[in-house]
Amino acid sequence: xxxxxxxxxxxxxxxxxxxxxxxxxxxxxxxxxxxxxxxxxxxxxxxxxxxxxxxxxxxxxxxxxxxxxxxxxxxxxxxxxxxxxxxxxxxxxxxxxxxxxxxxxxxxxxxxxxxxxxxxxxxxxxxxxxxxxxxxxxxxxxxxxxxxxxxxxxxxxxxxxxxxxxxxxxxxxxxxxxxxxxxxxxxxxxxxxxxxxxxxxxxxxxxxxxxxxxxxxxxxxxxxxxxxxxxxxxxxxxxxxxxxxxxxxxxxxxxxxxxxxxxxxxxxxxxxxxxxxxxxxxxxxxxxxxxxxxxxxxxxxxxxxxxxxxxxxxxxxxxxxxxxxxxxxxxxxxxxxxxxxxxxxxxxxxxxxxxxxxxxxxxxxxxxxxxxxxxxxxxxxxxxxxxxxxxxxxxxxxxxxxxxxxxxxxxxxxxxxxxxxxxxxxxxxx
Amino acid sequence: xxxxxxxxxxxxxxxxxxxxxxxxxxxxxxxxxxxxxxxxxxxxxxxxxxxxxxxxxxxxxxxxxxxxxxxxxxxxxxxxxxxxxxxxxxxxxxxxxxxxxxxxxxxxxxxxxxxxxxxxxxxxxxxxxxxxxxxxxxxxxxxxxxxxxxxxxxxxxxxxxxxxxxxxxxxxxxxxxxxxxxxxxxxxxxxxxxxxxxxxxxxxxxxxxxxxxxxxxxxxxxxxxxxxxxxxxxxxxxxxxxxxxxxxxxxxxxxxxxxxxxxxxxxxxxxxxxxxxxxxxxxxxxxxxxxxx
Numbered sequence: 001x002x003x004x005x006x007x008x009x010x011x012x013x014x015x016x017x018x019x020x021x022x023x024x025x026x027x028x029x030x031x032x033x034x035x036x037x038x039x040x041x042x043x044x045x046x047x048x049x050x051x052x053x054x055x056x057x058x059x060x061x062x063x064x065x066x067x068x069x070x071x072x073x074x075x076x077x078x079x080x081x082x083x084x085x086x087x088x089x090x091x092x093x094x095x096x097x098x099x100x101x102x103x104x105x106x107x108x109x110x111x112x113x114x115x116x117x118x119x120x121x122x123x124x125x126x127x128x129x130x131x132x133x134x135x136x137x138x139x140x141x142x143x144x145x146x147x148x149x150x151x152x153x154x155x156x157x158x159x160x161x162x163x164x165x166x167x168x169x170x171x172x173x174x175x176x177x178x179x180x181x182x183x184x185x186x187x188x189x190x191x192x193x194x195x196x197x198x199x200x201x202x203x204x205x206x207x208x209x210x211x212x213x214x215x216x217x218x219x220x221x222x223x224x225x226x227x228x229x230x231x232x233x234x235x236x237x238x239x240x241x242x243x244x245x246x247x248x249x250x251x252x253x254x255x256x257x258x259x260x261x262x263x264x265x266x267x268x269x270x271x272x273x274x275x276x277x278x279x280x281x282x283x284x285x286x287x288x289x290x291x292x293x294x295x296x297x298x299x300x301x302x303x304x305x306x307x308x309x310x311x312x313x314x315x316x317x318x319x320x321x322x323x324x325x326x327x328x329x330x331x332x333x334x335x336x337x338x339x340x341x342x343x344x345x346x347x348x349x350x351x352x353x354x355x356x357x358x359x360x361x362x363x364x365x366x367x368x369x370x371x372x373x374x375x376x377x378x379x380x381x382x383x384x385x386x387x388x389x390x391x392x393x394x395x396x397x398x399x400x401x402x403x404x405x406x407x408x409x410x411x412x413x414x415x416x417x418x419x420x421x422x423x424x425x426x427x428x429x430x
Numbered sequence: 431x432x433x434x435x436x437x438x439x440x441x442x443x444x445x446x447x448x449x450x451x452x453x454x455x456x457x458x459x460x461x462x463x464x465x466x467x468x469x470x471x472x473x474x475x476x477x478x479x480x481x482x483x484x485x486x487x488x489x490x491x492x493x494x495x496x497x498x499x500x501x502x503x504x505x506x507x508x509x510x511x512x513x514x515x516x517x518x519x520x521x522x523x524x525x526x527x528x529x530x531x532x533x534x535x536x537x538x539x540x541x542x543x544x545x546x547x548x549x550x551x552x553x554x555x556x557x558x559x560x561x562x563x564x565x566x567x568x569x570x571x572x573x574x575x576x577x578x579x580x581x582x583x584x585x586x587x588x589x590x591x592x593x594x595x596x597x598x599x600x601x602x603x604x605x606x607x608x609x610x611x612x613x614x615x616x617x618x619x620x621x622x623x624x625x626x627x628x629x630x631x632x633x634x635x636x637x638x639x640x641x642x643x644x645x646x647x648x649x650x651x652x653x654x655x656x657x658x659x660x661x662x663x664x665x666x667x668x669x670x671x672x673x674x675x676x677x678x679x680x681x682x683x684x685x686x687x688x689x690x691x692x693x694x695x696x697x698x699x700x701x702x703x704x705x706x707x708x709x710x711x712x713x714x715x716x717x718x719x720x721x722x723x
Contacts, residue, residue: 039722078509078510081510081590081591082510084687084689085510085515085688085689091687091689091692091693092693092696095693236722240714240718241718241719241722244711244714244715244718244719245715245719247711247714247715248708248711248712248715251704251707251708251711252708254704255701255704255705255708258697258700258701258704259697259701261697262693262694262696262697262698262700262701263482263694263697265693266594271594271595271596271597272595274591274594274595275587275595284630
């Protein structure tokens with residue numbers, strides 16, 4: 001925290017010398033050893049650390065993959081297979097990188113939902129939240145471009161579908177699309193620039209992560225009680241307390257990660273991406289990776305293409321505005337008896353959108369159920385289920401958040417973190 | 431807890447991983463199942479490589495290679511496989527005496543039976559030479575156009591990663607090869623096409639019967655490639671259609687991911703390590719936090 005005085009005492013002569021020139025050891029000590037963390041943080045708070053591990057894994061494996069990968073339409077597919085077959089432990093590096101993307105998103109979604117539930121975006125953490133949203137947006141861009149690189153069928157046709165969205169923007173869409181693709185179709189120029197950007201963006205992400213952590217250390221961590229730190233009693237030192245707890249969570253996370261990498265490395269991918277890209281053959285069903293399915297569903301929910309693009313980007317933009325959409329003074333939904341139910345529905349709706357994104361829009365939700373046509377589609381179809389979910393998604397942020405905040409009668413909020421911990425302790429004892 | 435123990439470790443890990451994958455893929459699988467084709471199934475005896483601890487049956491891989499070479503290779507390339515791969519660890523002709531597969535006499539012998547194109551360094555003419563262990567399997571056609579011209583307009587897919595490129599993997603290959611049957615009455619099959627209930631496709635436009643009961647499967651240009659007795663197995667295994675299909679499917683499964691067994695073995699060690707590391711870290715956590723909660 002900003003008012004936290006540094007307690008670092010340089011011990012050796014070298015440390016003293018360095019400290020008066022570049023106090024980098026002091027910075028590390030103050031940030032990751034002595035830094036006071038609320039003592040009531042639960043395991044949902046370990047995902048920040050898990051995400052740092054994810055980013056590090058992706059960058060390290062990515063750099064090694066780039067040493068062996070060839071960004072050329074004729075060689076990209078085979079070079080990836082070459083990595084899996086002939087590079088020492090290339091199969092491990094590539095599977096870690098590919099599954100790592102899924103794990104990264106799995107962790108980031110939990111991290112974001114935790115922030116949403118405990119009101120981590122509210123004053124004084126608005127900038128912290130927005131930086132997180134920027135990271136998420138950069139992650140989507142990076143993951144999308146990374147998926148294009150193996151140049152399989154899903155890579156290629158996914159790139160075609162997504163870049164063409166830009167073309168739907170009136171007037172300027174066409175020229176921007178050509179500029180983005182580097183030509184009039186997704187081809188060599190597109191693949192080469194996607195590779196370049198896929199290598200660049202993770203370092204941009206790392207930069208924003210540093211800002212994110214900086215903002216976190218200025219405002220201090222939120223906590224399950226949602227009340228600010230009032231005294232030293234409320235906190236414990238980052239090391240060893242948070243470090244060891246994060247460590248436990250990271251190991252559990254790596255266990256899940258390993259199950260996928262070693263025993264079902266292709267379960268989260270799509271078989272079509274092991275077919276080399278062929279512009280003349282379109283896969284029967286083009287779907288993005290699972291972590292982008294909710295946004296893909298929102299895109300398809302709108303009958304107009306440009307409208308779909310606006311809705312999709314809007315669904316991300318609205319997260320940026322969250323600090324000003326929530327009118328409640330209470331941070332943690334533990335003390336918001338009405339809002340927490342809307343939160344639960346929101347989580348189900350997000351999972352539902354993901355489910356819908358993987359289905360054909362015309363397919364029946366309940367097979368055999370009689371239905372009727374509503375506007376442009378059968379009511380008993382994924383099209384309308386997706387629309388229902390999409391409406392809730394936006395209503396949740398734009399109406400429920402502001403309105404419930406004003407109307408809701410929150411439960412009494414504990415006076416301090418220590419009091420909250422004590423109350424919980426007594427409850428456990430019975 | 432007791433029921434978990436009786437389930438057995440292998441089954442338990444399988445069940446747990448399946449549940450995790452299912453929840454993570456958000457049911458994407460149901461939509462991605464081939465369009466109305468029958469669900470692929472394993473041969474009756476199963477595949478020895480399936481499961482957490484499954485390994486390849488080397489004799490089966492050798493028979494599978496023979497089926498590929500004598501039947502499939504007439505039309506299908508395997509560009510990503512080199513002869514040396516055959517002699518690598520877990521491969522069909524791996525011999526612990528020859529850690530370097532390029533020295534494996536069986537592999538050398540197989541390679542020498544093929545001719546590959548090269549350039550005469552003196553004249554620049556295109557000539558052929560005997561293949562070496564480092565050469566990739568030669569392709570049956572010079573280019574996709576030639577492949578299409580010889581196969582009724584359809585290019586036979588490269589089989590290097592076919593088990594990864596099809597839902598169902600080796601089971602799909604097995605089911606397709608053994609699944610050919612006469613089209614049901616009312617299904618119009620164009621000349622040069624063949625009906626197979628396991629081939630993903632949409633037959634509604636060729637179906638003149640009840641539109642609610644369109645037959646499963648699709649049509650493909652490949653005629654049933656295998657039949658009983660077609661390939662003589664050197665180890666005396668009966669040359670039934672099912673045996674040939676199972677063996678070649680196992681071979682293609684290996685070819686799709688030659689490092690799969692190493693991957694699974696490494697995985698067991700990694701998980702064991704993480705489990706141990708978890709125990710230590712969790713104990714430290716309890717110690718550090720004692721009295722702080």
